[in-house]
Amino acid sequence: MSLLEVEDVVVRFGGVTAVDHAGFTAEAGRITGLIGPNGAGKTTCFNVITGLQKPNHGTVRFDGRAITRLPVHRRSRRGMGRTFQRLEAFGSLTVRDNVRVARDIHRGIAGLVRPVGTDVDGLLERVGIAAYADERADSIPTGVARLLELARCLAGQPKLLLLDEPSSGLDESETQAFGELLAELAAEGRGIVMVEHDMELVMSVCDDLHVLDFGKVIASGPPAVIRADPAVQKAYLGYADESDDTQVLEAIS
Ligand SMILES: Nc1ncnc2c1ncn2[C@@H]1O[C@H](COP(=O)(O)OP(=O)(O)OP(=O)(O)O)[C@@H](O)[C@H]1O
Ligand SMILES: [Mg+2]
Incomplete structure (x- = not known):
């Protein structure tokens, strides 16, 4: 059983079908990337998973x-x-x-069901x-603000973290440190789903x-x-053949 299961989800905004029978899973202890061109429906999927957007069809299991x-x-x-x-x-x-x-809000939400005893300064560290x-x-x-956003999320001691473009605004060394941190957080058993345009980060973590x-x-x-998949290359590049990894990376980063 996967930690997160998205099954046959459809979201329509008027005439626009933002999510079209999408299905995917994410596992505990692993980092799952949700990638795709601008407007592909990634944030809308996150909104369905977290409850901000009601789907027209489909199921989310957590x-x-x-x-x-x-x-x-x-x-x-x-x-979550x-x-x-x-x-x-x-x-x-x-x-x-x-x-x-953020910690106190989670404390309030969790009530007596799941007390949250996060050490705030430890988390900033x-x-x-x-x-x-x-x-x-x-x-x-901005780079620090991204990390603050992550700390606020971790303050609720989530089993599953959904990160929407977490590395935008980070420089190269910050991005590398961020990737290492994500790997540690997953190794502790959390599931992580990440929407991200930085393909180097995506491919490495x-x-x-x-x-x-x-x-x-x-x-x-x-x-x-995924890198070698012709359908992925076509979606990003507009043609399916003779495209090597470098082109894909350049086109989608
Ligand atoms: N509240 C909304 N009302 C109408 N259309 C919307 C709404 N939210 C998203 N859309 C449309 O749905 C589609 C998917 O948008 P979404 O924001 O999920 O894409 P995305 O993959 O997150 O893109 P990006 O990489 O640019 O963040 C787009 O065509 C967008 O214009
Ligand atoms: Mg988005």
């Missing part, structure tokens, strides 16, 4: 139970955490207080932003990949297989 109709906070209580493509931290609070608030603990969130560089194109999953498999 930890063996159907959650398709559960509200956001009940999914969160069961151990996410970050947003657009940064969501409270600008007027310090970095430390942002994580504290862990994601590498302890030096910014007393800075206001609206005064920190993901264990499994699902490729979306016009709302459909056109390929699923390990990075090495």
